[in-house]
Amino acid sequence: MDKNFKNIDFKKIEDMVEDDLDFRNQLLDAIQAAVEELRSTYIRGIEEKSLPTIKQARHKIKPTLGLFDLEKLAIIIGNGKRLMLEKGFDEGIEAHKNEFLEAANDVLKEVKNYR
Amino acid sequence: MCINLLIVDDSDVDILIVEDAISEFSDTINFKSFSHPENFLSYIESIHPEMFRMEKFIIISDINMPKINGFEMLERIRAQPQMALVPIIMFSSSSSHQDALKSLSLGANAYLTKPLHIDTYQKLICNTIEFWKHHLQA
Numbered sequence: 001m002d003k004n005f006k007n008i009d010f011k012k013i014e015d016m017v018e019d020d021l022d023f024r025n026q027l028l029d030a031i032q033a034a035v036e037e038l039r040s041t042y043i044r045g046i047e048e049k050s051l052p053t054i055k056q057a058r059h060k061i062k063p064t065l066g067l068f069d070l071e072k073l074a075i076i077i078g079n080g081k082r083l084m085l086e087k088g089f090d091e092g093i094e095a096h097k098n099e100f101l102e103a104a105n106d107v108l109k110e111v112k113n114y115r
Numbered sequence: 116m117c118i119n120l121l122i123v124d125d126s127d128v129d130i131l132i133v134e135d136a137i138s139e140f141s142d143t144i145n146f147k148s149f150s151h152p153e154n155f156l157s158y159i160e161s162i163h164p165e166m167f168r169m170e171k172f173i174i175i176s177d178i179n180m181p182k183i184n185g186f187e188m189l190e191r192i193r194a195q196p197q198m199a200l201v202p203i204i205m206f207s208s209s210s211s212h213q214d215a216l217k218s219l220s221l222g223a224n225a226y227l228t229k230p231l232h233i234d235t236y237q238k239l240i241c242n243t244i245e246f247w248k249h250h251l252q253a
Contacts, residue, residue, distance in 0.1 A: 016135065016233055023135070030127035059179050062208040064128045066231025 007107045009069035010114055025115070032111050034064045035073075039104040042077075046097050049089040054080075073103045118248050119170055122148040123155045123188065124177040124206075129229070133175070136237035137244060144244070152176075152183040156191060164197040171251040173244065178207040178214060186217055193222035202247045 008031070017024040038061040045053035058077055065074040080096050087093075120137065124130050130148045137144055149155035155176075174192070178185030185205055192198045204225045205218040215226040227243065230236045 012233060016132075023131070027128070027131055030131055034126060034128050056179065059208055060126065063126070063229045063231065063236075067128070067132070067233050067236065 005071040005075055006069050007072055007103070007110050010110075012068050028111055028115060031064060031068060032108060034061060035070075035104055035107050035111075037061075038073075039101070039108075042100060042104075043097065046089065046093060051084060054084065070107055073100075073107055076100050076103050116171060116252060117143055117145050118244075118251060119145045119147065119172045120244065121155065121158075121172060121174045122146070122176070123152055123174070123180070123185070124148070125150050125180045126177065129177065132233065132236055133240050136240040139241070140244060140248075143248070152180055152185070152188045156183070156188065159192065159195070159198070167197040167201065172201045173247045173251070174201060174203045175206050175240075175243075176203065178205055178209060178218070186221060189218065189221045189223055202251070204243060204247075 013024065013027055013031075017027060038057050041057035041060075042054060045051070045057060058081065061073075061077075064070065065077075076096070076099055080100060083092055083096055122130060122133055124133075127150065130150070134146060134148065137146060147158075149158065176185050176188060180188075183191075185207070189203060189205070192201070192203065202224045203222065204227060205215075205223045206227050206229060207214060208229045210228045218226045225243070227239060230239055
């Protein structure tokens, strides 16, 4: 990926929680759980070559991606959608899977380090 | 009069955003959230039918949830006579025409797509609740 896209925008979280530490932790927990769920469902979808599973995972994470600017993950998922629709689960899917895993893990690492 | 706002959404992120949005109504809204539709249905069944006549309820529900999805839940709620007039707003990240039509056909009072900006998301929730609050209190 050429440009440096954001993994997550913590400013949006700070604007929302307004110095409420408990609320901030709850929100970070919820974002972490959402990305972990995405990671497991999306990878299962690739391994089972199941477009409905991938679609469900994509659908479920959509608000979180937009609300907190998980830009890199959103772009990779968008590229994956095009790849799967055009080429199925063969050509290029392994590289996409690795790129997706790296992006999901980067978000989780940033959330963990931010606490 | 206090309104009981019941939210059903398996995403904790969405529940927290709604909870934060409605904090300004804290003195007029009793808020209860459910991550699992089956828990919500059990809760509804545990309430005495008379309560739905004495108190006011608003239900906001996601659609895409595991085990029991929002459509099935909606169907089961509307099948209960005491729930016939409770406002139900379906709130989904899907902008699909079919999802909206199906929700409304099954008895939802409104279908809203989840915005992707926090301010818009929270404003939409507040305006929706404000509208139904006035409607129920009229």
